[in-house]
Amino acid sequence: xxxxxxxxxxxxxxxxxxxxxxxxxxxxxxxxxxxxxxxxxxxxxxxxxxxxxxxxxxxxxxxxxxxxxxxxxxxxxxxxxxxxxxxxxxxxxxx
Amino acid sequence: xxxxxxxxxxxxxxxxxxxxxxxxxxxxxxxxxxxxxxxxxxxxxxxxxxxxxxxxxxxxxxxxxxxxxxxxxxxxxxxxxxxxxxxxxxxxxxxxxxxxxxxxxxxxxxxxxxxxxxxxxxxxxxxxxxxxxxxxxxxxxxxxxxxxxxxxxxxxxxxxxxxxxxxxxxxxxxxxxxxxxxxxxxxxxxxxxxxxxxxxxxxxxxxxxxxxxxxxxxxxxxxxxxxxxxxxxxxxxxxxxxxxxxxxxxxxxxxxxxxxxxxxxxxxxxxxxxxxxxxxxxxxxxxxxxxxxxxxxxxxxxxxxxxxxxxxxxxxxxxxxxxxxxxxxxxxxxxxxxxxxxxxxxxxxxxxxxxxxxxxxxxxxxxxxxxxxxxxxxxxxxxxxxxxxxxxxxxxxxxxxxxxxxxxxxxxxxxxxxxxxxxxxxxxxxxxxxxxxxxxxxxxxxxxxxxxxxxxxxxxxxxxxxxxxxxxxxxxxxxxxxxxxxx
Numbered sequence: 001x002x003x004x005x006x007x008x009x010x011x012x013x014x015x016x017x018x019x020x021x022x023x024x025x026x027x028x029x030x031x032x033x034x035x036x037x038x039x040x041x042x043x044x045x046x047x048x049x050x051x052x053x054x055x056x057x058x059x060x061x062x063x064x065x066x067x068x069x070x071x072x073x074x075x076x077x078x079x080x081x082x083x084x085x086x087x088x089x090x091x092x093x094x095x
Numbered sequence: 096x097x098x099x100x101x102x103x104x105x106x107x108x109x110x111x112x113x114x115x116x117x118x119x120x121x122x123x124x125x126x127x128x129x130x131x132x133x134x135x136x137x138x139x140x141x142x143x144x145x146x147x148x149x150x151x152x153x154x155x156x157x158x159x160x161x162x163x164x165x166x167x168x169x170x171x172x173x174x175x176x177x178x179x180x181x182x183x184x185x186x187x188x189x190x191x192x193x194x195x196x197x198x199x200x201x202x203x204x205x206x207x208x209x210x211x212x213x214x215x216x217x218x219x220x221x222x223x224x225x226x227x228x229x230x231x232x233x234x235x236x237x238x239x240x241x242x243x244x245x246x247x248x249x250x251x252x253x254x255x256x257x258x259x260x261x262x263x264x265x266x267x268x269x270x271x272x273x274x275x276x277x278x279x280x281x282x283x284x285x286x287x288x289x290x291x292x293x294x295x296x297x298x299x300x301x302x303x304x305x306x307x308x309x310x311x312x313x314x315x316x317x318x319x320x321x322x323x324x325x326x327x328x329x330x331x332x333x334x335x336x337x338x339x340x341x342x343x344x345x346x347x348x349x350x351x352x353x354x355x356x357x358x359x360x361x362x363x364x365x366x367x368x369x370x371x372x373x374x375x376x377x378x379x380x381x382x383x384x385x386x387x388x389x390x391x392x393x394x395x396x397x398x399x400x401x402x403x404x405x406x407x408x409x410x411x412x413x414x415x416x417x418x419x420x421x422x423x424x425x426x427x428x429x430x431x432x433x434x435x436x437x438x439x440x441x442x443x444x445x446x447x448x449x450x451x452x453x454x455x456x457x458x459x460x461x462x463x464x465x466x467x468x469x470x471x472x473x474x475x476x477x478x479x480x481x482x483x484x485x486x487x488x489x490x491x492x493x494x495x496x497x498x499x500x501x502x503x504x505x506x507x508x509x510x511x512x513x514x515x516x517x518x519x520x521x522x523x524x525x526x527x528x529x530x531x532x533x534x535x536x537x538x539x540x541x542x543x544x545x546x547x548x549x550x551x552x553x554x555x556x557x558x559x560x561x562x563x564x565x566x567x568x569x570x571x572x573x574x575x576x577x578x579x580x581x582x
Contacts, residue, residue: 010368053192054373056378058378059378059380059381060378060379060380060381062145063119065112065113065147065149066114067113067114069114069118069131069134071131072133073130076132082238085128086128086242087227087241087242089236089238089239089241090179090226090240092228092237092239093178093179093226
């Protein structure tokens, strides 16, 4: 079962992935294959089974509220394409 | 047509932990940009989040204060969206299994009535960074700057049911939340620094209608005053549209406080699709009964309980008790003054009167008051023991506010001690009577029922002669005796 091309375009936009017009058919077929697998899972009787949050049957360990991280701003700013005045620069964002 | 406004609030409260929700970076406000954003906050590859136990303690305390169920098992999920101030491309938050379940609080309105507002749930999540769009750069490259110091700061998002019916109720609810989180000491509640932020879901419907109208979401309203104004102006906008036969579009709107209007946020027009899923980096957090019960028994006295106690212990009116307990600092201030002076009613009057006026004028919080609780108690004690009149007390208060010392020092230094010795008051009364022949004559000829009123003139003259320092009760008594002797 293929996913329709509109859905593929919407998912691509939400995930910020560029998909060219030529590849949409292929992507929709491949996503369709994945959904077939999901359909098989959906067919399993799960009434009364609690949703699983994590595959490990473990409990989260918490840490004490202490400041343990030093300032490494200059190192991190080096990794960014552009920075100025201690800020990471990005294309203008406006609401 | 009569319209009813329906409001639900989403309140974000920054928890005052030392470090972030998932990293050991500092949360201190006002640091130079990006100096408190570590590899985890920046979503560097290979990093793993570890939750902060204090954030869970604070969130649990909040839930207990809201009479809410505590999620013994809570699960973090990823809320996926792209924005430059969110390095991971998702916000770690809670959805299906939040730490705080449904609850209920009582809000108090200015007309003295109360109302219950239901809590839908509250969850723990991380804050985003900040985008700076203003011209913060010398070169005119027109780009935005990103400061990620705030990224990862722990928040609780508190979601109410749509139970409020006016802007005033929404403000009362917000004040109650503010009051509870500051009493608990889990947040500084400073709205100007963004420690407490509010989004409002607003819709209108005809009175009597059961179905909810289409709502809009007002984003980022950052003061109590703006909450009231934003809701009012948005409700008016919706009513105008409906009365003109139009319909409301469900959307996110931004309140512009300069223009006092709301406007559509176009960037959020694409229908929200956050594709939540449980965060594979984090396991479920389990809180056991012992933990929760221990926190319950350690909760401080909360505003409603304190207000009730102030009414019964100090015989305050419900209004005074409410006013004094809204902030923990003012409640503590009052209690110190009341205990030290032994005069709770006078303490409440002074705090609600002269002190409130002073703090307003100087734009100070009660914690910054130039007159301490001990000093105010000392002043009240001097009024009660008749060392000074309540009129002179106001003068002493102003002097204390200027830093002239405590009440006894000011009274001594300025020579304000009330004159209460019979001899000198008698002397002043005699002098005024002797100098007021015509008024004395009028008094003698007046009808007996009119005489008490006519005494005011003499009292005024004597007060003037004593520079306000003569004991008024004694003046009245001696004056009456002397005048009546002339009849």
